[in-house]
Amino acid sequence: MVSGLINANPVIYEKKERRARTAPSTFHDEYAVEPIDQQEDPEYSYSLEQLKVVTEEAIEVDDKRNYVRVTFTPTVQHCSMVTIIGLCIHVKLMRSLPSRYKVDIRVAPGSHTTVDEVNKQLRDKERIAAAMENPNIVHLLDDCLAPSFD
Structure with a gap:
């Protein structure tokens, strides 16, 4: 968790109850992907x-076209961690x-003051590759992607 939070009191919602599955029935189960929404936020101890x-x-999945799109909404329009959250989701996938x-x-759309700029950064393969070479960013991503046991 980061000190000096921009949104010191975020709204916390209940986790969805997930049913146990015995056989792969969804895209996420088929590839043993921990659901993206279970990732921890980089600023808070919440998913x-x-x-x-x-x-x-x-979360949109087109298995025939080999395509996954995730559209996320930061907790506040001026979230300073918006690019890191997007990068965490990207790396997880x-x-x-x-x-x-x-x-x-x-x-x-409309969920952040710099939506267009952030989306441009998240589509830029070179920026993503450069971020993955930065040890501070990699450490932050590893913290976000670490499994939670709650």
Whole structure:
């Protein structure tokens, strides 16, 4: 957790109850992907689901076209961690999915003061590659992607 939070009192929502599955029945189960919405937010000790940053409805999967799109909504319009959140989601998918998938991560329209700039950064493969060479960013991403046991 980061000190000096921009949104010191975020709204926390209940986690969805997930039913146990005995056989793969969804895209996420098929590839043993921990749901993206269970990732921890970089500023808080809550999941992206609990903060409603990512919802199931905001995850689009086109298995035939090898395409995944996640549209996320930061907790405040001036969130300073918006690019890191997008990068965490991107890295989670790239580490979890077969390499044939194209991943598209976006900030929801109107949900951030710099939506266009952030979306441009999240689509830039060179920026993502450069970020993955920065040890401070990699450490932050690893913290976000670490499994939670609650």
